[in-house]
Amino acid sequence: MVKQTIQIFARVKPTVRKQQQGIYSIDEDEKLTPSLEIIVPHDLADGFVNNKRESYKFKFQRIFDQGANQETIFENIAKPVAESVLAGYNGTIFAYGQTGSGKTFTITGGAERYSDRGIIPRTLSYIFEQLQKDSSTIYTTRISYLEIYNECGYDLLDPRHEASSLEDLPKVTVFEDPDQNIHLKNLSLHQAATEEEALNLLFLGDTNRMIAETPMNQASTRSHCIFSIHLSSKEPGSATVRHAKLHLVDLAGSERVAKTGVGGQLLTEAKYINLSLHYLEQVIIALSEKHRSHIPYRNSMMTSVLRDSLGGNCMTTMIATLSLEKRNIDESISTCRFAQRVALIKNEAVLNEEIDPRLMIIRLQKEIQELKDELAIVTGEQRTEALTDAELLELEKLITSFLEDQDPESRLEVGTDMRKIHHCFHYLKKLLNDKKIHGKSTVSSEIKDQDCQEPLKEEEYKKLRDLLQQRDNEISILSEFNGMGRGRRQRKGGEEGRQPRR
Numbered sequence: 001m002v003k004q005t006i007q008i009f010a011r012v013k014p015t016v017r018k019q020q021q022g023i024y025s026i027d028e029d030e031k032l033t034p035s036l037e038i039i040v041p042h043d044l045a046d047g048f049v050n051n052k053r054e055s056y057k058f059k060f061q062r063i064f065d066q067g068a069n070q071e072t073i074f075e076n077i078a079k080p081v082a083e084s085v086l087a088g089y090n091g092t093i094f095a096y097g098q099t100g101s102g103k104t105f106t107i108t109g110g111a112e113r114y115s116d117r118g119i120i121p122r123t124l125s126y127i128f129e130q131l132q133k134d135s136s137t138i139y140t141t142r143i144s145y146l147e148i149y150n151e152c153g154y155d156l157l158d159p160r161h162e163a164s165s166l167e168d169l170p171k172v173t174v175f176e177d178p179d180q181n182i183h184l185k186n187l188s189l190h191q192a193a194t195e196e197e198a199l200n201l202l203f204l205g206d207t208n209r210m211i212a213e214t215p216m217n218q219a220s221t222r223s224h225c226i227f228s229i230h231l232s233s234k235e236p237g238s239a240t241v242r243h244a245k246l247h248l249v250d251l252a253g254s255e256r257v258a259k260t261g262v263g264g265q266l267l268t269e270a271k272y273i274n275l276s277l278h279y280l281e282q283v284i285i286a287l288s289e290k291h292r293s294h295i296p297y298r299n300s301m302m303t304s305v306l307r308d309s310l311g312g313n314c315m316t317t318m319i320a321t322l323s324l325e326k327r328n329i330d331e332s333i334s335t336c337r338f339a340q341r342v343a344l345i346k347n348e349a350v351l352n353e354e355i356d357p358r359l360m361i362i363r364l365q366k367e368i369q370e371l372k373d374e375l376a377i378v379t380g381e382q383r384t385e386a387l388t389d390a391e392l393l394e395l396e397k398l399i400t401s402f403l404e405d406q407d408p409e410s411r412l413e414v415g416t417d418m419r420k421i422h423h424c425f426h427y428l429k430k431l432l433n434d435k436k437i438h439g440k441s442t443v444s445s446e447i448k449d450q451d452c453q454e455p456l457k458e459e460e461y462k463k464l465r466d467l468l469q470q471r472d473n474e475i476s477i478l479s480e481f482n483g484m485g486r487g488r489r490q491r492k493g494g495e496e497g498r499q500p501r502r
């Protein structure tokens, strides 16, 4: 588990007019936590005598001044997050700032020059480069692109997007499972095997993105957009799969409604944007306060979707985009204040590992087969097939000789092969039934008969002994009679040294 507070960075958009200089300064002396000082010009102060503060200082992990290019932003902000995603952790990078401050430029990039590519295309490029290098792991990359417009979710990769108006498209809805995991219904996931495929999905989504114009920004995006890269990885032969999500979030502008000077549809949009940003702020405030048990994630779609990114299982980074011009001072201070609160939020990122049940079954089946093979080696038998006719015949011969063996200690040796043991029982049962039903003479019945003859043998033995005694007597008489007393044999009881004739 990695415990980390949300990392906050500031990026200052290049100003057009030189006169804007002197509004802010960056203190790089404090190397570890540089600070940004915003100076409120005197002419903005209310009235002749006032107690208004003249400057505000805010600390950030790093502050990127006007000269910072897209490569620097990627290397310092996005690359470390992409690396943790490759290692199996969830990551989020979100850009927050007023309209026209450079959120889209930072997250997606500018369309004019290749070097203006933003965090999304550079991250895709970096991730696919790393995946290609690592041949020891199997990776699957899927992309989703969600737009939240007026508090409704839309799938920017829905192929019907171009043909249908926004209202006719199925809305993406949020639902929570019993384990409080958030799922998005109607949001498609597209597999991308290469960087090119992933970039095509980004371009498709950007084309479908809701664009409206306001007097303040001629190409101002009026919706929140979440480009997500879902990365699954597994080692060959392993049933453990790692899942990591990287959300790259371009929030709608945070300017105040009054300042935009819009009405009608655009006013409605601005209200929704302000409301959802207000709910985001509520969540941030609740999270930054200690001992708050309830966090109002459910108030808006955006906070529900970003639930894990805010105070959950995620490594999150915020980029405060600032357009530090005189007229934007208030907005810039407000953006920085928001960032300071965000910096207090602690996240706990864990490795998202799970056992794939499909792979687990395959692994267990393999294990069973291995055990069967092992057992077969131990018993010397192939246990998976039915016994052959030859094996059955052999076994029956073995049973017959066992039954015929008069030695009470004799054993029927069939090994540990359960098929043979079962067959022995069946065969014995069959023999007994045959005897009972048909009175057939069987090996066992013959043995029984032999057992019954035992007393007869004893009788015969007695008879023979008597006969021998009689013969002995006769010989003695004859010897005496013929004067052959020397040849007379000495016998105890007339039986010693003689074997009865059978």
Ligand SMILES: Nc1ncnc2c1ncn2[C@@H]1O[C@H](COP(=O)(O)OP(=O)(O)OP(=O)(O)O)[C@@H](O)[C@H]1O
Pocket (backbone or CB within 6 Å): 012, 013, 014, 097, 098, 099, 100, 101, 102, 103, 104, 105, 106, 110, 217, 219, 220, 221, 222, 251, 252, 253, 254, 321
């Ligand atoms: N760092 C930068 N370098 C050069 N041009 C920039 C930079 N940041 C922003 N711009 C330019 O400023 C204009 C407004 O920027 P962008 O559209 O990114 O703002 P935004 O914050 O996304 O606005 P909105 O909230 O309306 O979506 C664009 O023309 C963009 O190319």
